[in-house]
Amino acid sequence: MYAPKTKKNIIVPVELGLDSTFTFTCTRDMPCFTRCCKNAHVILTPFDIIRMKHRLDMSSDEFLYKYTTLGHIDKTELPVPVIKMQEDGENTCPFLGDSGCSIYEDRPLTCRYYPIAAGIFHNKDLAANKRFFALIKEDYCLGHKFGREITVKEWRNTQGIIPYDKANIGWSELILKRKSLGPFVEISEKSLQIFFMACYNIDRFRRFVFDSLFLNIYVVPEERVKKISEDDSAMLDFAMDWLATVLLGEKKIEIRKQVDEVDVAEAI
Secondary structure (H helix, E strand, O other): OEOOOOOOOOEOOOOEOOOOEEEOOOOOOOOOOOHHHEOOOOEOOHHHHHHHHHHOOOOHHHHHHHHEEEEEOOOOOOEEEEEOOOOOOOOEOOOEEOOEEOOHHHOOHHHHHOOEEEEEEOOOOOOOOEEEEEEEOOOOOOHHHOOOEEEHHHHHHHOOOHHHHHHOHHHHHHHHHHHHHOOOOOOOHHHHHHHHHHHHOHHHHHHHHHOOOHHHHEEOOHHHHHHHHHOHHHHHHHHHHHHHHHHHOOOOOEEOOOOOHHHHHHHO
16 A cells, blocks of 8 residues: 555554545645655565656666665565665655755655555455545644645645556556465575566666576567666566566567576576
């Protein structure tokens, strides 16, 4: 769920749907403006990192090293980058400037959803996963007392959330499938490292694909090879297909017939 993890009593225990309404506003003249940018636990999705590293003109390696610390996805051992707050006494977000968020157009998904917490429920009996939402109410936030009534659907549109959710769908599905396996299925340390690289370090994953035996082992159409060599979003989609193949056995990327399991193991 895209929501703060360090405070347990701020999520209203009422499930919301896309047509559910809530009242909220956030303006610079409010005394609570940017309070949510301090002492926050902001997990980063794969698409967050792509947008932010491009905004800052940094490589994935540079961005992860400078701005993140390691966390774990709720109820799993799967790693996830979390924004590293500044050691300034208030645990301020490093992207908070004098006038607010300095990367607002490319802010993370967690920040876009706020004050909504979002999650996906995996039901094996249904053809599609179910998306659900809840309202976040923090004592200091005055935004719930003002503003106009808006639906969750409208909020997602106005905050530019939909492209993020679409770009992250493969990642979300991997997480859901891992959770569905239960706590008694263990994932090796090497597999967790592979998961982290493919999800969050898109530049390193690209080097892995093009500077190793990868393309001699997997069948990748020339058109897709060209796209992933140039476009991070295309590479992210490819990375999610590859993870589903090597971690879950879904065979989304074909292995060449003359390749055996030893070759595949050496490539990763």
